[in-house]
Amino acid sequence: MNADPAPQPRILVLASGSGTNLQALIDASRERDFPGQIVAVGCNRPQAFALERAAQANIDTFIVNHQDYGSREEFDGALMAEIRRHNPDLVVLAGFMRILTTDFVRALRGTMLNIHPSLLPKYTGLNTHQRALEAGDKVHGVSVHFVTEELDGGPVIAQAEVTIDPDDTPESLAEKVQEKEHLLYPIVVRWFCEGRIHLGTDYVLFDGELLKQPMRLPDERVTH
Numbered sequence: 029m030n031a032d033p034a035p036q037p038r039i040l041v042l043a044s045g046s047g048t049n050l051q052a053l054i055d056a057s058r059e060r061d062f063p064g065q066i067v068a069v070g071c072n073r074p075q076a077f078a079l080e081r082a083a084q085a086n087i088d089t090f091i092v093n094h095q096d097y098g099s100r101e102e103f104d105g106a107l108m109a110e111i112r113r114h115n116p117d118l119v120v121l122a123g124f125m126r127i128l129t130t131d132f133v134r135a136l137r138g139t140m141l142n143i144h145p146s147l148l149p150k151y152t153g154l155n156t157h158q159r160a161l162e163a164g165d166k167v168h169g170v171s172v173h174f175v176t177e178e179l180d181g182g183p184v185i186a187q188a189e190v191t192i193d194p195d196d197t198p199e200s201l202a203e204k205v206q207e208k209e210h211l212l213y214p215i216v217v218r219w220f221c222e223g224r225i226h227l228g229t230d231y232v233l234f235d236g237e238l239l240k241q242p243m244r245l246p247d248e249r250v251t252h
């Protein structure tokens with residue numbers, strides 16, 4: 029008799045908006061060899077289209093509306109209670125537009141990823157495409173990082189670049205960056221589920237070795 033296969037890592041995705049990154053993760057998770065399962069999607073906005081994407085894919089959803097709470101601490105407490113209920117191994121922030129409290133972030137240390145539309149450490153925070161254009165940058169991109177107490181400041185795991193063309197606008201740049209996001213996030217989530225990436229004190233371990241530079245798309249390990 030065959031032994032039962034090991035249970036797959038449980039992934040919980042938090043989103044606030046349209047959820048195109050969530051969709052990329054759902055699509056990737058349908059691949060036969062994908063090493064994890066998306067067990068729930070949580071949103072802070074009841075009208076987020078991400079909820080519909082999850083429902084379409086028969087994934088459990090929950091809403092913790094930030095407008096129902098008087099403080100960040102109360103909101104984060106309610107959100108954490110929902111997260112615990114689903115017992116995830118990995119929490120994936122996919123366009124989750126809330127700043128999280130230090131206690132919340134610490135409780136999920138090493139098990140929470142974020143995607144940010146810039147080549148970190150450049151342009152933390154908002155309006156990254158506009159800022160890259162205003163700075164006259166020739167190259168822009170996206171980063172996936174472990175979430176730590178510092179906003180958009182956790183160790184970066186992987187990045188993908190896009191070229192800025194003279195006629196680019198914040199909108200055209202956002203489109204180019206999103207295309208890369210949809211490739212990059214599933215790859216990094218896959219690595220996490222395979223146990224290949226870990227968060228050290230302030231660095232990433234990749235296959236047990238210190239990652240000196242973020243992984244880059246294209247890279248044979250990223251594109252394989």
Ligand code: GRF
Nearest residue numbers: 045046047048049123143145
């Ligand atoms: C993405 O651009 C991501 O980099 C940022 O929020 C956006 C989410 O987009 N953190 P979507 O909801 O996944 O379409």
